[in-house]
Amino acid sequence: MARLLRLDEAIAELVGDGDVVALEGFTHLIPVAAGHEIIRARKRDLTLCRMTPDIVYDQLIGAGCARKLVFSWGGNPGVGSLHRFRDAVQHDWPVPLEIEEHSxxxxxxxxxxxxxxxxxxxxxxxxxxxxxxxxxxxxxxxxxxxxxxxxxxxALNPDVGIVHAQRADRAGNVQLWGITGVQKETVLASARSLVTVEEIVDELEPVPGAIVLPGWAVTAVAQVPGGSHPSYAQGYSERDNTAYQQWDPIGRDRERFTEWLRTSVFEEAGA
Known part of the structure; x- marks a missing residue:
């Protein structure tokens, strides 16, 4: 049965320096809060995997968490490039980044x-x-x-697979619906897994087309309302398009990005 943990506890326990980590979500249910907790925990030398790395991976790369990116497309959807990603590849800032590109x-x-x-x-x-x-x-x-x-x-078998979902019950059974991408496959392929959820409920109510990840397949669940922002969680929140637009000038400038890290990731959480 999956254990119910706080997000900081889960990241501290499940993610280690040098791990292969996949934070998956295809425009929807992106585990952004978990990515920020990895930054706050100052994890290093990670191999980050994801089909569509967007701004949370830009932030992880800019914070110096990654040494390698395994991916099939990278960008700020609807806006443009990932400038922290580009800076790491082109100028080794803040650390060199190896890339492995697929379809x-x-x-x-x-x-x-x-x-x-x-x-x-x-x-x-x-x-x-x-x-x-x-x-x-x-x-x-x-x-x-x-x-x-x-x-x-x-085969891709991450050390840690992290996804966001709408809800879980107290036994750790996870329910997600909408655009689901490869969340199920990521959890099942990973040695350890963390699912952040909008809410934990006593019983999962049926939802047409929903996927249920059984508690025995999940290592830990953390309740993180709004944990996918600025992406969205169908039935709970809408995509914050303005946040994606606002990221572009922040990501373009090293000093502005460093200030954003300090105020929006570390100080906001009291880290």
Missing amino acids: HAGMANRYVAGASGLPFAVLRGYLGTDLPAQTSNIRTIECPFTGERLAAVP
């Missing part, structure tokens, strides 16, 4: 393979791109039945 299909299939206990995934993809020449974790194999040439990518 969306490649990343999703890596999580599926990891969740399925398989060593790798096979897909029709990467044709016509130069990603295989840039990424050593993309290989070509021959189908033993048809002779077709296919792409293969290794």
Whole structure:
């Protein structure tokens, strides 16, 4: 059964320096509060994985938490680039950042393979791109039945998978709905998992199309209302488009970003 912990307790216990960490959410239910707690805990040398790293990964990279990023697209959705990400890649600030780039299909299939206990995934993809020449974790194999040439990518099994969801019950069973991305696969593929939720309830009421992650598959649950802001949690909050727009000038400037870290992440939490 998943344990119910405070967010700071969960991050301190589950995330260690040097870990492979995935904070997943596809435009929706992005675990932003958990990312900020990782910054406050001053975790270092992390390999950060995510299909679509956006501003919370920009913040983690700018705070010096990451040494490598494994991803399939990066940007401030609807606004532009991730400038802390660019600064780390181009100028090694605040620390050098290694990158490993895949397609969306490649990343999703890596999580599926990891969740399925398989060593790798096979897909029709990467044709016509130069990603295989840039990424050593993309290989070509021959189908033993048809002779077709296919792409293969290794399973992705993070040390820690972190997602946000709408609610959980007191036994740690988690319920999420709406755009769910690869949250389920991330939890099942990870050695340890944390789910932050809008609320903890006595009983999960049925919701059409909802996914339920059983408590036995989750390591810890933390109640964090608004834990996905500025992304949204269907049924609980709307996307804060202004926050994404406001991030662009903050992320562009090292001094302004450093001040934002001090006032909005560390001082706000009394860290």
